[in-house]
Amino acid sequence: MTATTGSTTGTATFGLSSEAKNLHWLLGNLVEEVPGVRSVAVVSSDGLMLLSSDPADRKGKAPADRAPSDGPRGSSADLATIVSGIGSLTIGAAKLMDGGNVKQTMVAMEEGSVFVMSISDGSLLGVYATPDCDMSVVAYHMALFVGRAGHVLTPELRSELRKSMESAA
Numbered sequence: 001m002t003a004t005t006g007s008t009t010g011t012a013t014f015g016l017s018s019e020a021k022n023l024h025w026l027l028g029n030l031v032e033e034v035p036g037v038r039s040v041a042v043v044s045s046d047g048l049m050l051l052s053s054d055p056a057d058r059k060g061k062a063p064a065d066r067a068p069s070d071g072p073r074g075s076s077a078d079l080a081t082i083v084s085g086i087g088s089l090t091i092g093a094a095k096l097m098d099g100g101n102v103k104q105t106m107v108a109m110e111e112g113s114v115f116v117m118s119i120s121d122g123s124l125l126g127v128y129a130t131p132d133c134d135m136s137v138v139a140y141h142m143a144l145f146v147g148r149a150g151h152v153l154t155p156e157l158r159s160e161l162r163k164s165m166e167s168a169a
Contacts, residue, residue: 019152020160027051034141035132038112039079042149042161045122047084050081050153050161052076079114083126086116105137117142120150123158 018023023042031037042051053076064150090102108131115127115138124151125146129138 009032017157017162019154019157020164021167023051023149023152023157023161024103026148027053029143030127030145034129034133034138036130037127037138038130039076041076041080041083041126042119043083043087043124043126044082045124046164047080048162049080049165050123050158052080052165060070073108079126079128082114082128083116084126086114086126087118087124090116096121104142106135106139113138115142118120119146119153121153121158125149 027040027042031040034124040051040053041049086105086107087102090105094100094102102118104118107114110131112131113129113133113135115129115135117125117139119125125142127138127142131137
């Protein structure tokens with residue numbers, strides 16, 4: 001039996017629990033169904049990548065062959081690093097300002113936008129999108145993902161997702 005590969009996640013889903021397969025499916029849906037989404041990463045509260053979509057995998061190109069507009073230079077690993085950094089910065093800022101929990105952060109740039117949304121367990125969902133994306137549509141679909149993923153992202157599932165990311169590397 002051969003492992004099947006998710007077309008959008010770039011990691012094998014064979015042998016994963018139904019919850020992990022469901023999260024891979026949800027992530028793939030976010031990437032494929034939302035116009036303007038270039039790359040997506042789910043990062044644990046300690047900064048480790050749990051799920052990702054690599055634009056090079058979707059387009060059949062090696063990272064070196066991608067156009068700059070395809071996503072962060074080093075693929076999903078760079079997006080995960082960016083998401084983790086933005087998450088830490090905004091959580092620290094919210095604490096300093098007594099602002100409560102950070103729900104969402106958005107950075108608009110000339111050539112794209114980065115959205116970061118908190119998941120209930122402290123993990124973060126990050127999306128890199130085109131500059132002309134409909135920000136409200138991206139945010140809506142991110143909220144749907146967070147709502148569906150938040151209640152199943154248990155410590156056991158996070159561990160399983162980390163191991164599947166490590167084995168895919």
